[in-house]
């Protein structure tokens with residue numbers, strides 16, 4: 172009897188929707204894991220960049236500290252020269268050179284001080300980022316473990332549903348089942364059987380929302396033969 176076959180088809184449709192949802196959830200898991208890993212990789216790259224900049228700054232700092240030492244030596248040398256000058260003119264000249272060198276020294280000292288502060292700042296940011304990365308890695312590994320477990324559960328459930336599907340399809344009349352499969356393949360939502368919705372005198376297809384003519388609505392209600400929507404070709408019930 173068609174009415175009974177149709178009932179089976181409706182149940183099969185429900186099962187197919189469940190299966191599609193399970194498959195979708197399962198497929199989303201590796202994507203999610205990949206996203207977490209990518210995010211982690213980005214943070215790692217950030218840290219590498221920070222370290223590189225820090226390294227450059229340290230080189231600058233060493234250079235400037237070297238310059239500063241040279242200036243200090245120069246001042247000491249000039250002091251000695253000052254002790255040995257014979258004339259007032261020489262004395263004034265050496266003194267003003269010492270003065271100029273001291274100005275340079277003070278300028279450079281400020282720069283070195285600034286670099287030292289930046290150096291500390293870099294160290295602090297590196298430490299923060301590193302601990303963030305460590306925490307993040309732990310979180311990811313826990314979440315990955317959870318997701319893998321969930322994937323296992325979903326797979327088991329999916330297998331159960333697929334076994335059930337094989338049983339159900341074996342009980343449906345072949346031609347009707349083929350029609351169902353054919354329609355389903357052509358629909359993005361995988362829905363091949365849908366309810367006729369009535370509102371007063373009007374009836375419409377719940378699959379595409381298009382109006383269903385009276386004669387077709389009658390055919391659907393009688394349930395003696397297959398009735399399909401004239402717009403979307405889905406089987407109506």
Ligand SMILES: [Zn+2]
Pocket residue numbers: 376377378379380381400401402403404405
């Ligand atoms: Zn339709």
